[in-house]
Amino acid sequence: MEQLLAKVFRLHRRVKRCIELLVDTLLLSTSFCLALVLKQDSLAALLAPETWSALLLGIPVSLFVLVQLGFYRTVIRYSYLNMGSLKALLLGVASSVLVFHVVSLFTGLSLSSTTLLIYGILAMLTVGGVRYLLRTLYHLQATGRRTRVAIYGAGACGSQLAALLRQSGEYLPVAFVDDWRGMHGTQVEGLQVYPSQELHHLINHYSVERILLAIPSTTRARRREILETLAPLCVPIQTVPGMEDVVSGRALIQDIRDVAVEDLLGRDPVPPMMELLDANIRAKVVMVTGAGGSIGSELCRQILRLRPRRLVLLDNCEYSLYAIEAELRQIACLEDLPDIIEPLLGSVQQRSRLEGMMRAFQVQTVYHAAAYKHVPIVEFNVIEGVRNNVFGTLETARAAISARVETFVLISTDKAVRPTNVMGTTKRLAELICQALSMEQSTTRFCMVRFGNVLGSSGSVIPLFRSQIARGGPITVTHRAITRYFMTIPEAAMLVLQAGAMGKGGDVFVLDMGSPVEIAELARRMVYLSGLEVKDDSHPGGDIEIQYTGLRPGEKLYEELLVGTDVTPTRHPRILSARETCWKWMQLDALLIQLQLSVERGDIEQIRQLLLDSPTSYQPQGPIVDLIWQAHSPRGGLETLTAITPPSSESESTASSAAERDLANIALLKGYQ
Structure with a gap:
């Protein structure tokens, strides 16, 4: 039977229409004859020549009417007796009844109104019933190879999705x-609606293999709550696109995708202040350094939509620059934006080249996002980390002053606060450079924006966890107690643009990152959302194991956002302003000169000492691990300034207190507002 149905459904469309016409000829003829027999309770009427004359005239005309009504354009396996096909069937059968009434007058066949009514009912049941039966058989055949899903959300989106x-x-x-x-208890699209408390029963009763979230309009906070309740069910969870993507045409309701980690960690966005967004961008020439990076590229996307006079992209990676330029040109084409993009290859360490770019395009605003940000990589390559993050910022800032740039915004990081690694220390030095230069001149207004990890960036743990889950594990986490602040890339970029407009000179802005997230718990949630179970001592039969590998060089258990406690609110509820100590330019310049000489000599030990002497609160937690230094060291790099010590309960306590201190400060500020 299955093979026969498969062959029938694979026939050419014209062949299938001919078969439909032949079957309907038989069904209508049978319905007419049966109506006569039922009314007269005798087979004698079938033998009368008037009956056959009526059939020979009425059936072709009835079929012609059905064809004109578009009844045969419906694909049977996809039809569900919807209003269109049902309307065509009703009109066609009604027309057929009228045709037989007229034909009976010409042929002399006596047809009562009751006979015509019976014929109409039988024709509806046979012609419509056969199609419904074929559709049901097709879907019953296909059911065995389809994934059984429960849809969370019985609204308009869920109904359309079903x-x-x-x-x-x-x-x-x-x-x-x-x-x-x-x-609850109602039916939508023929399916029963249940409360969420019965999901466990539904999974067992209906053999549900997947849950689809059809709640595109709900808030992120509510979505996060729902996902937390669904995670223990160990059933894969997918979702439909957000309503803004559906409305804009970027996605369709049926474009099912995996649940993004942003749904677990993201917050409901705060409406942007357009006057802040426009201040440094609209009708101005804007340069973004590191334009091909995670933050730099998102800054470019948002800046382009704010209609600057010109957008200058700077990156030292040819492919990254090509990729972001192509994407921005596509956005400009789709959204009818002017072609104002200027892609430039270059290094932020080349002051003359930078100054030439800024003068040539008359740059008014610079967003300095170019930096090496991966903690262990910078620990292994100290000289390049210092050269790029410290002196790259210095040369870019000096070029901006010389080219009379109006505003310079440095993208900083929470790792610059009481750093334990070279990367964080270099970023804190970059902040100090901007603060010192801000006090030395009035041509360029400097400000810094500090925030934590962004979801989905090139160095984020989330892509790593996702790939490890896809391979069947294990997931590698450095420490059971490690925590991090997270924010989505679009939210971070939007807040950076707004914070940059509030700076008066030398300001350090801190973004409200919410609560810190335990990385081990994040890994567990990602496993659950994949429909799998964590393998541990209590669940030895689980699917994915979480392995703890130990802290990497320079890595902290926790991150902080504030150096001190002198912090004030701003006009924006998620942007804080921090007052922090800094050196004047003369004092800082002397340190930078020594640091430059040490970089040129390749003296890693002297570089570390200078970083310790700088006002960055640098506290390295281990020996020097620079790969070149280790290769040249006579004792294999065993000379240490500080011994490696495993994290103690005291350090975990410090992590907890630091995170609590940050949260308390932010909560206090929100109270003032």
Whole structure:
């Protein structure tokens, strides 16, 4: 039977229409004859020549009417007796009844109104019933190879999704789940609506293999709550695109995707202040250094939509520059934006080249995002880390002053606060450079924006965890107690643009990152959302194991956002202003000269000592691990300034207190606002 149905559905469309016409000829003829027999309770009427004359005239005309009404354009396996096909069937059968009434007058066949009514009912049941039966058989055959899903959300989006999935060959919706009590016990698209508390029962009863979230309009906070309740079910969870993507045409309701980690960690966005966004960008020439990086590229996307006079992209990686330029030109084409993009290859360490660029394009605003940010990589390559992060910022800042740039915004990091690694220390030095230069001149207004990790960046743990889960594990986490602040890249970029407009000179802005996240708990949630179970002592039969590998060189258990406690609120609820100590330029310049000489000599030990002497609160937690230094060291790099010590309970306590201190400061400021 399955093979026969498969062959029938694979026939050419014209052949299938001919078969439909032949079958309907038989069904209409049978319905007419059966109506006569039922009315007269005798087979004698079938033998009358008037009956055959009526059939020979009425059936072709009836079929012609059905063809004109578009009844045969419906694909049977995708039809669900929707209003269009049902309307065509009703009109066609009604027309056929009228045709037989007129034909009976010409042929002399006596047809009562009752006979015509019986014929109409039988024709509806046979012609419509055969199609429904074929569709049901087709879907029953396909059910065995389709994934059974429950749809969370019985609203308009869920209803539309269920109808679309029925026509697909991949998913089979079996039930709805909704939090609104008014929907419980009702039916949507022929499926029962259940409360979320019954999900565990539904998974067992209906053999649900996947849960689809059809709640595109809900807030991120509510979405996060729902995901936390679904995680222990160990069933893969997917979602439909957000409503803004559907409305803008960037996605369709049926574009099912995996749940993004942003849904677990992201916050509800705060509406941007357009006057802050426009201040440094609209109708101005804007340069973004590190334009091909995670933050730099998102800054470029948002800046382009704010309609600057010109957008200058600077990156030292040819491919990254090519990729972001191509993407921005596509955005400009799709959104009818002017072609104002200028892609430039170059290094932030080349002051003359930078100054030439800024003068040539008359740059008014610089967003300095170019930096080496991967902690262990910079620990292994100290000289390049210092050269790029410290002196790259210095040369870019000097070029900006010389080219009379109006505003210079440094993208900093939470790792610059009481750093334990070279990367964080160099970023703190970059902040100090901008603060010192801000006091030395009035041509360029400097400000710094400090924030933590961004979701989905090139160095983020999330892509790593996702690939490790796809390979079947294990997931590698450095420490059980390690925590990090997280923010989505679009939110971080939007806040950077707004913070840059509030600076008066030498300001350090800190973004409200929310609460710190335990990395081990994040890994567990990602495993659960993949429909798998964490393998540990309590669940030895689990799917994915989490392995703790130990802190990497320079890595901290926790990160902080504030150096001190002198912090004030700003006009924006998620941007804080921090007052922090800094050196004047003469004192800092003397340190930088020594640091430059040490970099040129390749003296790693002297570089570390100078970093310790700088006002950065640098506290290295281990020996020098620079790869070149280790290769040249006579004792294999065993000389240490500080011994490696495993994190103690005291350090974990310090991590907890530091995180609590940051959260308390932020909460206090929110209270003032």
